[in-house]
Amino acid sequence: MTDTDILVEVRDLKVHFPITRGVIFDRTVGHVKAVDGVDLRIPRGKTYGLVGESGCGKSTLGRALLQLTPPTAGQVVFDGVELTTLPAGRLRTMRRRMQMIFQDPMSSLDPRQNVESILTEGLQTHGIGTDRNDRRRIIGETLDAVGLPRWALSRYPHEFSGGQRQRIGIARALVLGPELIVADEPVSALDVSIQAQVVNLLDELQDSLGLTYLVIAHDLAVVRHISDVVGVMYLGALVEEAPSDRLYREPLHPYTRALMSAVPVPDPDVEDRRERILLAGDLPSPANPPSGCRFHTRCPWAQPTRCADERPALRPVGASRVACHWAEQIAGGELRPHAVSAEVVRPEGEGEAPGVVSAPSEPGSYV
Amino acid sequence: MALLEVDDLSVTFTRRGQRPVRAVDGVSFSVDAGEVVGLVGESGCGKSVTSLAIMGLLPRQPGLRIGGKAVFDGTDLLQLDDRSRRDIRGRDVAMVFQDPLSSLNPVIPIGLQVTEVLTRHRGMKGAEAGREAARLLDRVGIPDPKRRLKEYPHQLSGGMRQRALIAMAVACKPRLLIADEPTTALDVTIQAQILELLKELVRDSGTALVMITHDLGVVAGLCDTINVLYAGRVVETARRRPLFRQPRHPYTVGLLGSVPRLDAGRGERLNPIPGSVRDVLPWPDGCAFAPRCSRRVDECVGEPPEMVLTHDGRGYRCVNPAPLPGVTPAADVRATAPTAAEPGPVPAQAVPDDPPPAPGLGPAPHEEEQP
Numbered sequence: 001m002t003d004t005d006i007l008v009e010v011r012d013l014k015v016h017f018p019i020t021r022g023v024i025f026d027r028t029v030g031h032v033k034a035v036d037g038v039d040l041r042i043p044r045g046k047t048y049g050l051v052g053e054s055g056c057g058k059s060t061l062g063r064a065l066l067q068l069t070p071p072t073a074g075q076v077v078f079d080g081v082e083l084t085t086l087p088a089g090r091l092r093t094m095r096r097r098m099q100m101i102f103q104d105p106m107s108s109l110d111p112r113q114n115v116e117s118i119l120t121e122g123l124q125t126h127g128i129g130t131d132r133n134d135r136r137r138i139i140g141e142t143l144d145a146v147g148l149p150r151w152a153l154s155r156y157p158h159e160f161s162g163g164q165r166q167r168i169g170i171a172r173a174l175v176l177g178p179e180l181i182v183a184d185e186p187v188s189a190l191d192v193s194i195q196a197q198v199v200n201l202l203d204e205l206q207d208s209l210g211l212t213y214l215v216i217a218h219d220l221a222v223v224r225h226i227s228d229v230v231g232v233m234y235l236g237a238l239v240e241e242a243p244s245d246r247l248y249r250e251p252l253h254p255y256t257r258a259l260m261s262a263v264p265v266p267d268p269d270v271e272d273r274r275e276r277i278l279l280a281g282d283l284p285s286p287a288n289p290p291s292g293c294r295f296h297t298r299c300p301w302a303q304p305t306r307c308a309d310e311r312p313a314l315r316p317v318g319a320s321r322v323a324c325h326w327a328e329q330i331a332g333g334e335l336r337p338h339a340v341s342a343e344v345v346r347p348e349g350e351g352e353a354p355g356v357v358s359a360p361s362e363p364g365s366y367v
Numbered sequence: 368m369a370l371l372e373v374d375d376l377s378v379t380f381t382r383r384g385q386r387p388v389r390a391v392d393g394v395s396f397s398v399d400a401g402e403v404v405g406l407v408g409e410s411g412c413g414k415s416v417t418s419l420a421i422m423g424l425l426p427r428q429p430g431l432r433i434g435g436k437a438v439f440d441g442t443d444l445l446q447l448d449d450r451s452r453r454d455i456r457g458r459d460v461a462m463v464f465q466d467p468l469s470s471l472n473p474v475i476p477i478g479l480q481v482t483e484v485l486t487r488h489r490g491m492k493g494a495e496a497g498r499e500a501a502r503l504l505d506r507v508g509i510p511d512p513k514r515r516l517k518e519y520p521h522q523l524s525g526g527m528r529q530r531a532l533i534a535m536a537v538a539c540k541p542r543l544l545i546a547d548e549p550t551t552a553l554d555v556t557i558q559a560q561i562l563e564l565l566k567e568l569v570r571d572s573g574t575a576l577v578m579i580t581h582d583l584g585v586v587a588g589l590c591d592t593i594n595v596l597y598a599g600r601v602v603e604t605a606r607r608r609p610l611f612r613q614p615r616h617p618y619t620v621g622l623l624g625s626v627p628r629l630d631a632g633r634g635e636r637l638n639p640i641p642g643s644v645r646d647v648l649p650w651p652d653g654c655a656f657a658p659r660c661s662r663r664v665d666e667c668v669g670e671p672p673e674m675v676l677t678h679d680g681r682g683y684r685c686v687n688p689a690p691l692p693g694v695t696p697a698a699d700v701r702a703t704a705p706t707a708a709e710p711g712p713v714p715a716q717a718v719p720d721d722p723p724p725a726p727g728l729g730p731a732p733h734e735e736e737q738p
Binding site for chain 2: 053054161162163164191192193194195196197199200203218219220221222224225226248258259260261262263264265266267268269270271272276278279281282283
């Protein structure tokens with residue numbers, strides 16, 4: 001694969017949010033490492049899927065990629081242009097080429113703008129279209145592409161059903177003719193039968209317009225269905241990245257295995273015969289992540305050596321990239337899983353005595 | 368006689384100047400001890416209202432009418448007065464709600480909320496109740512329960528809150544547990560933990576469980592009998608294997624076809640149901656699903672289709688159901704052949720003959736059970 005095929009390249013991206021305390025002087029007492037060193041490349045015309053549980057930093061990564069949240073460190077190269085150091089004006093013109101679809105279609109559409117106004121706004125900002133009629137034509141074509149009727153133009157978002165609202169959101173992203181679309185949980189707020197319509201629509205648009213997607217979702221089945229390459233995130237870092245077929249057939253990282261075995265499959269035969277890897281406890285706090293491999297506190301394969309003190313790097317194993325010291329041994333069956341008991345997870349700075357109850361609005365209580 | 372017999376339950380909301388809304392329209396099902404019954408459907412199909420009506424939790428307002436019967440162990444829950452209903456609720460029948468944060472009181476410590484049930488129904492007090500509450504939290508898998516008892520809901524993670532709710536629900540060893548979307552607000556790994564916990568409860572204490580969910584995957588792993596709801600009526604009812612192997616109602620077929628599957632390939636188009644849940648026909652005018660149905664015929668409109676009951680407790684409400692595999696002549700020949708072990712074709716989305724083993728597993732034990 002040559003470099004010209006890569007549309008987006010992310011190098012060692014970090015997004016840290018400061019935790020501050022105090023009323024007058026905001027002392028920074030720590031950082032929530034929402035994204036902590038992510039490398040990924042998205043080839044042009046392909047779909048990259050990001051999965052992970054809530055709080056793993058997948059949405060923050062998507063936003064940082066579009067520079068909606070300024071990254072703390074690292075580089076984002078979009079079609080050869082480094083975005084993190086780009087002046088605001090140039091960045092704005094670049095935004096035309098990268099758009100976002102949000103999770104909740106109701107709260108991401110202005111209830112007091114009608115559909116025409118929602119769709120025209122971006123065109124005016126970027127100076128697309130010569131006059132009103134030209135813009136109308138562009139909007140009309142976009143509506144056709146997403147499967148909305150022309151009479152939708154004069155309506156307001158509340159007059160549409162959830163699936164149609166999501167189509168408006170897609171049309172808003174599409175009307176500018178972008179190359180990259182970051183879709184953050186595009187279907188999770190929709191009913192099952194509507195989900196399929198939107199997933200199919202995204203697929204069709206990619207085929208006809210050659211779009212590149214970064215799809216962020218917690219639903220592994222949706223991501224697998226729509227993606228060419230899937231990255232699995234855990235506590236701010238990628239733990240595994242593989243072509244979607246391979247990720248399902250041969251998950252290498254213990255976390256991916258657990259995640260896969262937890263997804264319910266609508267087929268009683270599969271459900272009954274498969275073995276489940278139940279993880280103990282919850283996600284540790286990203287403000288105070290475990291040392292070494294971040295997953296070692298919940299990992300059924302954790303070993304006494306290396307896991308707790310050496311952070312594994314993402315390294316190629318076969319066609320996948322995996323961040324586990326023991327990936328080969330686990331895949332080969334040399335290491336057996338063992339029981340892990342749930343332990344109390346809470347950030348270090350919050351370690352009040354058991355008898356004391358902290359105030360409800362304790363800053364830094366991210367768990 | 369089943370533990371809970373819901374017979375022709377209907378809930379109607381009327382408001383002045385508007386058409387009455389029949390949220391639940393003649394729903395009947397029964398649950399035995401140790402059995403898991405699923406109510407499946409999309410938003411607005413009446414699955415939650417059904418559970419709230421059974422529990423007597425619908426807000427009492429002038430426009431509300433509840434009809435039918437919900438007989439629990441000989442008493443009709445819908446006819447009880449408030450006092451005796453409160454005696455049953457929490458002791459014999461308990462409920463787990465969808466959003467654990469909004470169903471726990473944010474200003475009362477977890478411990479007090481758990482012991483409340485113990486005090487009300489089991490007459491425990493003080494240290495005894497505290498010990499029992501800690502034992503309950505421990506049973507549902509909350510680490511360090513003594514300390515958690517003193518904490519407030521916001522200090523617990525989502526999964527732990529849901530566990531605390533389940534601990535409250537099982538505090539009095541109820542004979543019937545109603546779980547309304549208990550895992551929808553949770554991540555998949557936590558969802559797996561909670562489902563495993565519910566399975567254990569059913570297995571160990573013989574609790575009957577009514578599972579309300581929109582997730583067909585959850586149903587496939589948990590439920591014995593499944594009722595599919597659409598626009599307030601049960602459109603199909605079946606044991607779980609026949610339902611997934613041979614769905615008869617076009618809505619069930621459509622639902623199964625629209626779920627992306629982990630074991631399907633990239634790029635296969637899904638088969639969505641056209642339109643949205645808003646496009647319903649009122650039941651008296653015909654089949655509510657008719658406007659979205661791909662198997663629609665003229666008989667669908669005019670009068671509501673009756674529930675067609677077949678063998679083994681199966682039933683579907685459709686005049687033109689999806690064909691059973693084995694009805695066409697070619698399939699008949701194959702069915703009589705001794706190699707009939709392969710599952711028949713399922714409309715819309717086929718169950719693969721040999722599903723690939725789930726990830727990270729050794730060879731799975733082969734199961735010979737056939738529908």
